[in-house]
Amino acid sequence: MKSREKTLRRSEMQLLEKIKESLDKLNEKMEIIIELQKQEPRNLPEQLPDALDVMTLLSLPDHLRKTAITICKLGRATADEVAEQTKRARAVESAYLNQLVLMGYLKKERVGRKAYFYVEREGEKQ
Amino acid sequence: MKKIIAVHSYKGGTGKTLMSTNLAAIYAMNKYKVALFDMDFRAPSLHAIFKVNSTKYWLNDYLNGICNIKNVIVKCSNKSANKSGDNLYLALANPSTEAIREMAAKDRKWEMKALGRLLSLRNTLLNDLDFDYLIMDTSPGLQYSSINAIVSADTVVVVTTMDISDIQGTQRMIRELYDLFEKKTGIIVNKVPIEMISTLEEREKLRKKYEEISNLPVIDVAPCFCDVLRLGGNTIFSLEKPEHPFTKILQEIATKIQKL
Numbered sequence: 001m002k003s004r005e006k007t008l009r010r011s012e013m014q015l016l017e018k019i020k021e022s023l024d025k026l027n028e029k030m031e032i033i034i035e036l037q038k039q040e041p042r043n044l045p046e047q048l049p050d051a052l053d054v055m056t057l058l059s060l061p062d063h064l065r066k067t068a069i070t071i072c073k074l075g076r077a078t079a080d081e082v083a084e085q086t087k088r089a090r091a092v093e094s095a096y097l098n099q100l101v102l103m104g105y106l107k108k109e110r111v112g113r114k115a116y117f118y119v120e121r122e123g124e125k126q
Numbered sequence: 127m128k129k130i131i132a133v134h135s136y137k138g139g140t141g142k143t144l145m146s147t148n149l150a151a152i153y154a155m156n157k158y159k160v161a162l163f164d165m166d167f168r169a170p171s172l173h174a175i176f177k178v179n180s181t182k183y184w185l186n187d188y189l190n191g192i193c194n195i196k197n198v199i200v201k202c203s204n205k206s207a208n209k210s211g212d213n214l215y216l217a218l219a220n221p222s223t224e225a226i227r228e229m230a231a232k233d234r235k236w237e238m239k240a241l242g243r244l245l246s247l248r249n250t251l252l253n254d255l256d257f258d259y260l261i262m263d264t265s266p267g268l269q270y271s272s273i274n275a276i277v278s279a280d281t282v283v284v285v286t287t288m289d290i291s292d293i294q295g296t297q298r299m300i301r302e303l304y305d306l307f308e309k310k311t312g313i314i315v316n317k318v319p320i321e322m323i324s325t326l327e328e329r330e331k332l333r334k335k336y337e338e339i340s341n342l343p344v345i346d347v348a349p350c351f352c353d354v355l356r357l358g359g360n361t362i363f364s365l366e367k368p369e370h371p372f373t374k375i376l377q378e379i380a381t382k383i384q385k386l
């Protein structure tokens with residue numbers, strides 16, 4: 001009887017974890033949508049930019065510049081690692097990083113459950 | 127505390143190179159391990175001041191990805207700089223016209239890679255090679271190489287003259303450049319006529335006045351000494367004339383920058 005209860009509890013926990021994971025993903029997507037809505041479509045670059053150089057960094061809005069510089073310094077990082085440097089919430093950094101990906105300045109790569117963000121520099125190891 | 131310092135200005139001829147070479151020499155004299163980088167690729171000057179006629183690799187080569195930074199850094203063996211012990215190291219910019227032309231024609235992608243290489247210096251120089259200070263002498267104004275240096279630095283020292291266009295340009299750069307990159311910034315008002323600041327009190331009064339009227343964080347005001355011009359940039363002033371009043375002022379400035 002007890003072991004049945006245990007199995008039930010374990011499966012409940014697994015279900016809860018799955019729900020939490022889905023909610024996290026949903027939250028991340030919502031943050032991106034909110035960020036994108038803040039930007040007027042005409043403000044988005046017409047052509048995809050090809051470099052995150054200092055002049056481009058200067059032209060970014062303050063909140064995105066901070067995230068972009070942190071990635072330049074770290075080379076390749078997760079939203080957690082960026083948040084640790086900028087002292088902002090992980091969900092916020094995740095939204096900013098994804099926006100920088102959509103704007104064409106950063107690349108994103110998934111390894112298992114983690115998402116890594118980086119600046120693509122041709123001919124260099126990431 | 128280990129530090130990367132970029133020495134910058136709005137206009138040319140304000141005394142950036144004089145300030146960066148002397149800061150480097152003073153820190154080296156005080157037993158700190160110092161690397162002085164010539165980041166003025168449009169008008170290199172450190173090779174002439176330190177009398178280095180040839181080198182296997184230039185800073186240009188490091189930024190081009192041809193070599194490691196260890197191949198570029200040379201120990202300063204100049205006669206007068208010897209007084210700074212074995213602590214002063216140099217990374218020189220290639221002064222050939224061809225190299226200057228080549229650096230001026232770089233595209234955004236190259237500048238982005240160069241920024242990555244400059245940012246990686248923090249780890250290589252301050253951690254692996256155990257340098258205490260990296261001082262970057264830059265080009266005036268909004269040049270790619272200068273902004274790359276500023277982004278890589280902890281502290282930006284801006285040298286300005288009393289010229290109104292210079293002061294206004296410096297104010298603009300603070301608002302629209304250094305602040306945006308969240309850099310600690312300190313201003314030095316250089317080439318002030320000596321009769322205006324002949325006493326310590328007058329110097330402090332003028333410093334405060336500049337801080338108030340310009341709303342800039344002014345580290346110090348430095349007088350214009352003809353003795354500096356007489357040396358013709360042939361040597362490092364603070365090492366050549368250790369007892370000169372200008373050397374004393376440079377030493378005070380060096381200490382204030384350490385505390386920024």
